[in-house]
Amino acid sequence: MIKMLLGLLLPASVLVHGPQQAAAPDVQLPVALGETFDAGHHVTVTPLAIIEDSRCPPDVMCIQAGKLLVAARISELGAVSERTMEEHVPLRLRRGMLTMQANPPPAAGSQDEGQSDADMNNDTSEDGTNKDAASSYRFTFSYAPDIASSQPRANSGA
Template identity: 30%
Template sequence: MNHKILALAALPALALSACTIIPPAVEQAPPPQSDGFAQIGQTIRVGALTIRPDAINEDSRCPMNARCVWAGRVIVAATVMQNGESTFRNFTLGEPASDGLMLDTVEPGRTTLEGAIPPASYRFHFSITPRQ
């Protein structure tokens, strides 16, 4: 008799557990790399900042072993995120911004005058130079 009462008492709990709502899986962006290189669309951590290179606005660098009047430059559009806020900025290779944030390396180097480097091949490194 006790077994029947116990079984009857457990039935509502079993019925309710079958109705559990499972939330859909949320697709999360991969965590930002720390102190490494990022490609277009990838994020990288630089100190307390998260930076995502978004586009190459200019790559006019002189190819290696070529004679050029001007060395050229690379300008990268990037999103800088901190404390839940985002700002869109342009970074020129080797030129520190007023806050010390700098695009310090762009790979690959320009090796030929012919053909553009595919955007997916670029890798960017940023650093922060302390203010003096």
């Protein structure tokens, strides 16, 4: 009897409320230097260059944590600026906060197989950073709009 009632109520519920669908997560894959990340809410970020990476490799115990600083081009509602971002430190934009996350630093002593330290040092860009190391960075960004800017505006007409 209970099964029969449930069998009748479930289709009626679908008719009244419509089918339930899980919301697809709005996830974007990490981007490399020079690639653009769409953070939503009309905000895009393009990491341009590594300014500093003094983070500790995962397999080393460090006294000080270090930090990752990245030069980034940020577009918010069409306004474009270049800013310096620090990993895990929210950056104030006009209408919200933008936070950067990056892949962990390479393990201590890691280098491409068959490539000596001298070879790696010869493969540097104009700013002195290792091109191979810079190409291994991947970034994601999260944007949290201010509550006031995410609210729909009320019509002022009567």
